[in-house]
Amino acid sequence: MSDAIVFNAETRERAGKGAARATRRSGRVPAVIYGDKKEPVLISLEPVQLNKEMNRRGFFSHLYDVKVGKDTHKVLVRDLQLDPVTDIPLHVDFMRPSKGEKITVEVTINFINEEDSPGLKYGGVLNVVRHAVELSCVPTAIPESIEIDLAGLEVGDSIHISSVKLPEGAEPTITDRDFTIATIAAPTVSKAADTEEEVTEGEEGEEEAD
Structure with missing residues (x-):
């Protein structure tokens, strides 16, 4: 396995379609981190790095580090929503695997x-x-x-x-x-x-x- 790549993320306070649209209008991509029996974390990502990673081989099998403030979450990409016309990323779902979980x-x-x-x-x-x-x-x-x-x-x-x-x-x-x-x-x-x-x-x- 290669070294983890770090995403520097910012927290989002609200969920829902309206909040997600507002995040996209601000120039960022809404995302969520879930799993490992912990509360979901609403975040937003910088689109340039996300687009770069999307085009790399193994995007859905790479273990990423998502840094949110002082916390770092080891995650896998589980879902990626794209605009049907432009292929611009609209939302990303990250999953935190539990330790030892296959x-x-x-x-x-x-x-x-x-x-x-x-x-x-x-x-x-x-x-x-x-x-x-x-x-x-x-x-x-x-x-x-x-x-x-x-x-x-x-x-x-x-x-x-x-x-x-x-x-x-x-x-x-x-x-x-x-x-x-x-x-x-x-x-x-x-x-x-x-x-x-x-x-x-x-x-x-x-x-x-x-």
Whole structure:
């Protein structure tokens, strides 16, 4: 797990749609922190940092520190409301996980070393079955992403969840089967046809030159 990123937040005194609209008119984004059997905390966020984090990989699986006055809350993003037209953030729900509590998060998959896969190098296609995996884990074990090394994989090889090294304390929520994450598929028909066409054109060119 990567280091926590800090959001500097301000408290909001009132809940409700009117208060939230007033917060947005002031140039900030309304939010709430709940969970861990504690009272909810109404806050507002600075939109520039929020927009930056929204565009990072793993926004919903990253453990953030939200600093409100002298208090710091370790939280996960549980809901994000966006304007349907502009995609501007309208409201954020943060959850405080209880200590030792296992939570469910969806973690994105990052494929590395594609250039070192013989199957891909010679025309194979990476067929991604799952772009993310749902994990059950304690908050301190949430990975930023899951890296899958493609080095050495040939056409016909498959990557299953059993071959993926997960952090201690994290496990997939699907436990009844060794599900497939990706395969190295044979070249598509169209790609093979394009290759044949290039060869034919090359041969014709040689004949004309003769």
